[in-house]
Amino acid sequence: MIRPHSETDPPCTLDNMYVAVMDNIFLLALVTLLSVVQNVFFALKVEKECTGQHSKHHSAAFERLSCASRNCMDTYPTFLAVLWCAGICLSQAPAAFAGIIYLVVRQKYFVGYLGQTCQSIPGFLFGKRILFFLSLMCVVGIINHLMLTYGGSDYKEYIQTITKAASTLLLLP
Amino acid sequence: MIRPHSETDPPCTLDNMYVAVMDNIFLLALVTLLSVVQNVFFALKVEKECTGQHSKHHSAAFERLSCASRNCMDTYPTFLAVLWCAGICLSQAPAAFAGIIYLVVRQKYFVGYLGQTCQSIPGFLFGKRILFFLSLMCVVGIINHLMLTYGGSDYKEYIQTITKAASTLLLLP
Amino acid sequence: MIRPHSETDPPCTLDNMYVAVMDNIFLLALVTLLSVVQNVFFALKVEKECTGQHSKHHSAAFERLSCASRNCMDTYPTFLAVLWCAGICLSQAPAAFAGIIYLVVRQKYFVGYLGQTCQSIPGFLFGKRILFFLSLMCVVGIINHLMLTYGGSDYKEYIQTITKAASTLLLLP
Numbered sequence: 066m067i068r069p070h071s072e073t074d075p076p077c078t079l080d081n082m083y084v085a086v087m088d089n090i091f092l093l094a095l096v097t098l099l100s101v102v103q104n105v106f107f108a109l110k111v112e113k114e115c116t117g118q119h120s121k122h123h124s125a126a127f128e129r130l131s132c133a134s135r136n137c138m139d140t141y142p143t144f145l146a147v148l149w150c151a152g153i154c155l156s157q158a159p160a161a162f163a164g165i166i167y168l169v170v171r172q173k174y175f176v177g178y179l180g181q182t183c184q185s186i187p188g189f190l191f192g193k194r195i196l197f198f199l200s201l202m203c204v205v206g207i208i209n210h211l212m213l214t215y216g217g218s219d220y221k222e223y224i225q226t227i228t229k230a231a232s233t234l235l236l237l238p
Numbered sequence: 239m240i241r242p243h244s245e246t247d248p249p250c251t252l253d254n255m256y257v258a259v260m261d262n263i264f265l266l267a268l269v270t271l272l273s274v275v276q277n278v279f280f281a282l283k284v285e286k287e288c289t290g291q292h293s294k295h296h297s298a299a300f301e302r303l304s305c306a307s308r309n310c311m312d313t314y315p316t317f318l319a320v321l322w323c324a325g326i327c328l329s330q331a332p333a334a335f336a337g338i339i340y341l342v343v344r345q346k347y348f349v350g351y352l353g354q355t356c357q358s359i360p361g362f363l364f365g366k367r368i369l370f371f372l373s374l375m376c377v378v379g380i381i382n383h384l385m386l387t388y389g390g391s392d393y394k395e396y397i398q399t400i401t402k403a404a405s406t407l408l409l410l411p
Numbered sequence: 412m413i414r415p416h417s418e419t420d421p422p423c424t425l426d427n428m429y430v431a432v433m434d435n436i437f438l439l440a441l442v443t444l445l446s447v448v449q450n451v452f453f454a455l456k457v458e459k460e461c462t463g464q465h466s467k468h469h470s471a472a473f474e475r476l477s478c479a480s481r482n483c484m485d486t487y488p489t490f491l492a493v494l495w496c497a498g499i500c501l502s503q504a505p506a507a508f509a510g511i512i513y514l515v516v517r518q519k520y521f522v523g524y525l526g527q528t529c530q531s532i533p534g535f536l537f538g539k540r541i542l543f544f545l546s547l548m549c550v551v552g553i554i555n556h557l558m559l560t561y562g563g564s565d566y567k568e569y570i571q572t573i574t575k576a577a578s579t580l581l582l583l584p
Contacts, residue, residue: 079427079428079431082428082431083435084559084560086499087500087556088556090499091553091557094496094499094549094552094553095553097492097493097496098496098546098549098550098553100492101489101492101493101542101546102546104486104489105489105536105539105542108485108486108535108536109536111535112535112536135485138485138488141488141489145488145492
């Protein structure tokens, strides 16, 4: 599906290409950076908890904190993968928005971690709704690309508008 | 190694560029999405195992499941990294194919996890052959790029054909 | 910030675009590959330690090795994320250089792991300075992109020179 060069298309040089690529990912990079800062915060918190109470290493508080941190870390690559896939395949603004909400959910999960039995196990999953939304964005983006390649019809702008509207639904508690 | 514009090259606009980028990564995104679905499946399985038997949290079955899940999660970023590097540096179809085989191997490892002594430790590695194949693809892609830049010779099409043929060897048990 | 096509810009075809993309990421891919090799080395080391002393699985040496390996794995997605963000947003050479130093630090951490109380906990963070440097590169790259888009001024070349000089500071012990 290679379209002929028209007058309205911006001229394409390697410099413009780089700017265009950056335009499509800088929000994602920003969210990634925030998540990295949060990861470092979690790790420092666990470290501090350990050095703070040298005598009782495997106290309940430390085990909970360590478990919460591990759950966050276990889900982190999954989150990054869907965030970038959704952002690149469909549109970056809703993906970055969902990513920020995920970071808020994660912060709540970590700080207000009450050690409920069901959550204090390795492998516990939180933020399922946001991961589902990002996966859906990714699927829609891939289907749209296939339709564009084989069918010639491009619904991308409609889909992006719908996605932007739908992403606000994530704010519902 | 910037070649002059010839008549046979497709015209390059920012729109076409986006389509071309998507053409080169949509299979990788699809495999990533499948792996995310599998991750969520693993996490839900561990959660269910825990809530199912509230009384005996650290039963042998739970510990094995939790250990299998952790081994899968530990290798996940490594897998994603080589998958995308191999796909971008060389060619996406064989990389995505190897990725799907890796997911099948992982599913087998998790479901049929019998708790053999050697496997029930954190840090156990499975799917070594596939990771090796993807790493090799990545190395070949980088070497080919360097040869193209400094030597001017481009063997990419031959290499891609060989890689596609070689990727079927992964089906051997 | 789409600039008009000038004579000095290289012609942009889809082929050249691919070469330009590879030019901007091949060092990052190389560092990623090295880190994957290191991950596999860590996992094999843990496996070997386990099968070597079948009788005493949870010996102190094994627990320390397993813990060191887990700390390395926990930080790995964070490291990959900042490495690629820094490399794409600003410039790949200093990012790859910092990445290699990180790998050396990680190797030292793993091999010379003496099991100090503060380090033998899950969630311990090492290589903070390098992660901070890469994050800073990423922030500077995003700010520069926003200034280029909204202000029209492009300091990228100055920043890249400064970054290259600054990255040598990471060699200080």
